[in-house]
Amino acid sequence: MALKFDNAHAWEARLERASAYALYLHVPFCAQKCAYCDFASWATRRDDPLMSAYTDALVSQVRELGDIGALEGLRTAYIGGGTPSLLGAPALGRLVARASALGPEELSCEANPDSMGDDVIDALLSNGATRVSIGVQSLNDFELRELGRLHDAELAQERVRAAVDSGLDVSCDLMCAIPGQTDASWHETLEAAIALGTTHVSVYPLMIEEGTVFDRRYSNEDCDWNSDEAQACRMQKAQVELERHEFNQYEVASYAKNGKVCKHNISYWTGQPYLGLGTKASSMLTLKLYLKLSEKCGSLPLPPSGVSRVRLTVKNSRSQIACDPRLASLRFNIEFLTEAQAAAEDLMLGARMRAGLDPGLVSHARRVLPSLDECLGGLVADGYLHTRGSRLAPTQRGWLLGNELYERLWGLAPGDVLEA
Numbered sequence: 001m002a003l004k005f006d007n008a009h010a011w012e013a014r015l016e017r018a019s020a021y022a023l024y025l026h027v028p029f030c031a032q033k034c035a036y037c038d039f040a041s042w043a044t045r046r047d048d049p050l051m052s053a054y055t056d057a058l059v060s061q062v063r064e065l066g067d068i069g070a071l072e073g074l075r076t077a078y079i080g081g082g083t084p085s086l087l088g089a090p091a092l093g094r095l096v097a098r099a100s101a102l103g104p105e106e107l108s109c110e111a112n113p114d115s116m117g118d119d120v121i122d123a124l125l126s127n128g129a130t131r132v133s134i135g136v137q138s139l140n141d142f143e144l145r146e147l148g149r150l151h152d153a154e155l156a157q158e159r160v161r162a163a164v165d166s167g168l169d170v171s172c173d174l175m176c177a178i179p180g181q182t183d184a185s186w187h188e189t190l191e192a193a194i195a196l197g198t199t200h201v202s203v204y205p206l207m208i209e210e211g212t213v214f215d216r217r218y219s220n221e222d223c224d225w226n227s228d229e230a231q232a233c234r235m236q237k238a239q240v241e242l243e244r245h246e247f248n249q250y251e252v253a254s255y256a257k258n259g260k261v262c263k264h265n266i267s268y269w270t271g272q273p274y275l276g277l278g279t280k281a282s283s284m285l286t287l288k289l290y291l292k293l294s295e296k297c298g299s300l301p302l303p304p305s306g307v308s309r310v311r312l313t314v315k316n317s318r319s320q321i322a323c324d325p326r327l328a329s330l331r332f333n334i335e336f337l338t339e340a341q342a343a344a345e346d347l348m349l350g351a352r353m354r355a356g357l358d359p360g361l362v363s364h365a366r367r368v369l370p371s372l373d374e375c376l377g378g379l380v381a382d383g384y385l386h387t388r389g390s391r392l393a394p395t396q397r398g399w400l401l402g403n404e405l406y407e408r409l410w411g412l413a414p415g416d417v418l419e420a
């Protein structure tokens with residue numbers, strides 16, 4: 001199979017950026033730990049002074065990154081968690097204001113209904129946030145209790161409406177294949193969420209992760225409600241309902257109205273370099289951006305030859321960051337990717353998008369992955385990809401059996417990723 005594209009150059013420009021396209025700030029505090037959660041977050045009292053000190057440390061680190069030119073031309077910023085709204089209006093306002101001063105066209109913040117008072121919404125708006133992503137998960141009280149969430153359906157609906165009325169772009173996170181959920185209750189949650197006037201919905205099937213309360217509670221049970229079939233069925237139901245209400249699915253789990261896509265999340269799937277600050281935050285850097293950062297962060301080693309991309313994860317704990325906010329004090333887990341591995345990774349991530357694989361990426365990948373056409377041809381023959389306009393895009397089967405699709409694309413790159 002030979003699709004002809006010749007715009008590799010446009011794609012390769014992003015591999016040469018010396019500054020980040022996107023910035024992620026991680027707030028690792030939650031009011032309590034949900035039963036299914038294995039994210040980097042810890043239950044924290046609302047009056048714990050660590051939250052304010054940690055926030056100010058992030059503000060300081062953002063300033064330092066700005067000073068070295070690592071955030072020039074920043075397009076998006078995202079404050080995630082954890083529960084950023086738990087910081088409260090004054091501290092969250094300082095963090096949002098710092099990110100906003102960088103001039104991103106989109107600035108998102110995650111929030112939970114139980115900690116997103118009107119003062120928090122005002123702090124988001126007045127300091128330059130454009131978007132809030134609210135952890136609703138379900139609009140059924142029994143399911144919310146099972147998940148270990150602190151809000152009930154009524155509070156969630158009231159807070160989402162308040163955010164919509166404020167003029168922020170609002171996204172709702174919903175979760176399917178959860179304990180107690182039925183086809184009828186999932187339908188009701190979807191309908192109720194759509195009726196709130198949000199312009200973006202993310203839908204995730206529950207994953208039972210090791211070490212969580214759910215892992216202990218259900219590890220010896222046959223969880224029909226979370227089977228692959230149940231997950232696929234609920235995801236398809238969400239697709240039908242959301243598309244019926246003019247939400248466009250632009251990624252496996254993401255739906256937006258009127259072009260209100262999350263540009264920040266799209267940057268993760270389209271090979272744009274991003275910087276992440278905070279405990280366990282991840283970065284994906286071009287070689288140029290890595291070298292720029294390593295001038296500040298003495299712990300970053302010289303990259304081995306042949307490296308094209310570097311992935312970092314912050315190792316410092318919340319207290320370490322709060323006590324010593326200097327970039328120079330950060331420690332990282334490091335992964336060095338070759339050009340071929342970076343291209344395979346971009347193909348894998350690009351296959352999450354309904355728009356399909358960027359022709360520039362395919363052209364670029366053809367240069368560095370000799371068996372690309374054979375692999376793509378096989379994925380088309382097996383029904384995972386199809387041609388949509390001038391692009392190869394995932395089929396319904398490709399979305400529902402994404403792991404198989406992503407593994408075959410990642411398998412194009414030879415060798416293991418080098419860790420340091």
Ligand code: SF4
Nearest residue numbers: 030033034037041082
């Ligand atoms: S609110 Fe989110 S990050 Fe916090 S414990 Fe629950 S799922 Fe995890």
